[in-house]
Amino acid sequence: MAIFYLRSRRVILPFSLWLASLILLSVQSYQREKIGPSPFARAVGAVISYPERSYSYVKSGVIRVWKSYFYLAGVERKNLLLQKQITFLEIENQRMQEQALENARLKSLLGFKDSINYQSVPARIIGWDLTTYARTITINVGFKAGVRKGQAVISAQGLVGQILDEPGRLSGSSFAQVLLITDPTSRVSVVIERTRDRGVVEGIGDENKLLLKYLSPEARPLPGDLVVTSGLGGIFPPGIKAGVIEKIEQNPLSSSPQGWVKPGADFAHLEEILVLTGKEE
C-alpha cells in the first residue's frame, strides 16, 4: 500500500503540474487584459532588470573604448614617433565625435518631442525578449517615471511600440517592457498620408517589414506612400510615421489590396526612445 502510494504520488505530481501549466495558460489567454503580472513575476522582473541595466552600460562603455582606443592601436604601430600625441588627440577627437553624434541624436529626439504635443519620458534599451517569436524590449524607466501600460513609444524616426504590463510582458517601478510594432501580435491602426485610406499594420516578426492590411477595395496605395498612425484606438497619437510602403499586392483572400511597409524606426540600431506619458496641458 505504501509502495503504491509513493509510486502514485510520483506519477501524480508531474501530471498535475503539467495540467496546472495548461490551465494557467488558458486563463492567461482568455483574461489577458484583466489579469496583471503576479507579485512573483514582478519580483523576478525587478531582480533581473539590475544586471540587464549594468550590462547595457558596460556594453556601451566597451564599444566606446573599442572605437576610441583599440581601433587606434593599429595606427599607432605605423608611426612610433607620433604615437602618444596622435593617440591622445584621436581619443579626444573620437570622444567629441561620439558626443556630437549623441547630441545630434538627442537634438533630433528633442525636436521631434517639441513637434508633438505630448509629455514624454526619454528612455534607453536595457534588454530584449527571450524568444524568437516575440519582439519586445526592456527599457530603463518604469512606473516611477510615470510610465504606464498602453502608452506609446516612439523614436525620432517613427513609431516603436507600446508599453505592456501583463503576464510574461511586465513593467515595474524602474523598468518597462515595450511591445514593438514588429511583434506578430501587434496591430496598429494607420492611415495612408496621401490618399487618407485607413488600414492596419501588423507585425510579422521581421524588423524590416510590416504587413498593411484591411484597406478598402477602392484604396489605391502606391509604393513610396507614407503610412502614419490614425489615432484610432486611443493608444498612438495621430500622425506618427509608422513606415513607408515598399510593395503593393492583391490580398489573396479578398478584393482589397495589401502592402508591405518598411518601418520608420530603425529597430536594429535603436538606442534612445521616448515614452509618451500623456497629452500636454
Next chain:
Amino acid sequence: MIKDRIRSWAIIVIFSLFAVVFQATVLHSIFQDNLEASLIFGLILWIGFFKTNPDGVLMSFLLAGIQGVVSGTLSGIFLFAGMSLYLVCWILRERFAPRTIIGQFGFALGLGIFYKSALLLALELFVGGSFFRVQSFGYFLLEVLLNAVLALLVFALFSRLPGFFNLIPEVVEPRRP
C-alpha cells in the same frame, strides 16, 4: 542530504536568474532575433532525465516559470512548453536514460524539436497570430542544434555539482526483483 537539497535549490534559482539575464543580453546580442539560445532548455532536460521527484518536477516548474515571466510573450507559454518537455523526459527516462555524450546529444536534438514545436503550437493556439512564418525552417533547425550543444555544456556543468546527479533511486531501480 538536506545540505545537498538546499544547495541544489539555491543553485537552480541562481542559475535560472543568470540564464534569463544572459539570454536577454549577451546571447541576444550575438544571435539577434534569428536564434533563441536557451540555457534553461538544457537544464530542464537534465532535470527531466536525472533528477528524482518531487524536487525534479518542482525545479522544472520553477525554471519554466522564471523563463516565462520575462519571456516577452504570455508566461504560460513557456511554462506549458517547459513542463511538457519535462514530462516527456520523465516518461522516457525509465527506459532510455542517456548516459553517453552521443546519446545525450541525440536526445537533446529530438527533444529540442519537440520543445520548439510545443512552443509554436501553444503560441498559435493561445496567442494567435502567424508565428509559423516568424522563423525560417533553416533557422529552426539551427536553433535546435545550438540548444543541443548548449544542453551538453549544461549537462557537463551539472553532472559535477554535488546533489544533482541523483538518478539512482528512480532510473536504475530494477523493474522486477
